[in-house]
Amino acid sequence: MDSSSGTPGVRRKIPEMSAVVRDDNPYSRLMALQRMGVVDNYRAIRHKCVLVVGVGGVGSVASDMLARCGVGKLILFDYDKVELANMNRLFFTPKQCGQSKVEAARATLLEINPDVTIEAHNCNICSEFDLFFDRIVNGGLPLASLSETAGSRGRHPPVSPSLEQKEGKCPVDLVLSCVDNFAARITISQACNEAGVLWMNSGVSESATSGQIQTCIPGLLACFQ
Numbered sequence: 001m002d003s004s005s006g007t008p009g010v011r012r013k014i015p016e017m018s019a020v021v022r023d024d025n026p027y028s029r030l031m032a033l034q035r036m037g038v039v040d041n042y043r044a045i046r047h048k049c050v051l052v053v054g055v056g057g058v059g060s061v062a063s064d065m066l067a068r069c070g071v072g073k074l075i076l077f078d079y080d081k082v083e084l085a086n087m088n089r090l091f092f093t094p095k096q097c098g099q100s101k102v103e104a105a106r107a108t109l110l111e112i113n114p115d116v117t118i119e120a121h122n123c124n125i126c127s128e129f130d131l132f133f134d135r136i137v138n139g140g141l142p143l144a145s146l147s148e149t150a151g152s153r154g155r156h157p158p159v160s161p162s163l164e165q166k167e168g169k170c171p172v173d174l175v176l177s178c179v180d181n182f183a184a185r186i187t188i189s190q191a192c193n194e195a196g197v198l199w200m201n202s203g204v205s206e207s208a209t210s211g212q213i214q215t216c217i218p219g220l221l222a223c224f225q
Helices: 028-035 042-046 059-070 101-112 129-139 161-169 182-195
Strands: 047-053 073-078 117-122 174-177 199-203 210-218
Touching: 028 042, 047 059, 047 129, 059 073, 059 101, 073 101, 073 129, 101 117, 101 174, 117 129, 129 182, 174 182
Parallel strands: 047 073, 047 174, 073 117, 174 199
Antiparallel strands: 199 210
8 A cells, every 4th residue: 555645745635544553654553443342443433523612722732633544534614714823733724824713724724634525514513503513413424334423323323313214414524623612512512412413511720730521421420401
């Protein structure tokens, strides 16, 4: 497998994940998780879609790691712009100042891993709830074959099978709340509860000395409220 594109510092898309250990294989160390029995089928990550709300201190890191891991699709929501004040903790560069965070993030993430499909929405989910909800219930990737998803999607009970079956449209697999305000968290909670989609709430204190992560599974675990 030759992942180079002929242009220094740029790689072309890789059609299929390989476990072959080579310096030019960005997935070899990740595929080792399957070889060690940590996961049953690492390739199934290419059929996963994660929606990230907030591309700031938490969301940019989460998006970065998901892209490097080879997740199939990322849907990004944020309405802020890149500023020089962000340079101490985010993956943006000074030349991206003034751009919307989601578009700047999309460009950066595609440079890191062009295999990932990235959808960017420069809007406030509280005022654009219909769009936000639509992307949760319809933005996911189509179900793969049973062999591709064995040990992955089938490991846990389906959160909302009716949505996955309706007109061939699929909900996202996970929503990550990486926001810094209560109103947005309530909006995410409302949307995910209505859609029956798993989501995780996260936050870091202003002093950066503490944080919180809460997993919310509608109908199974306590909701955010």
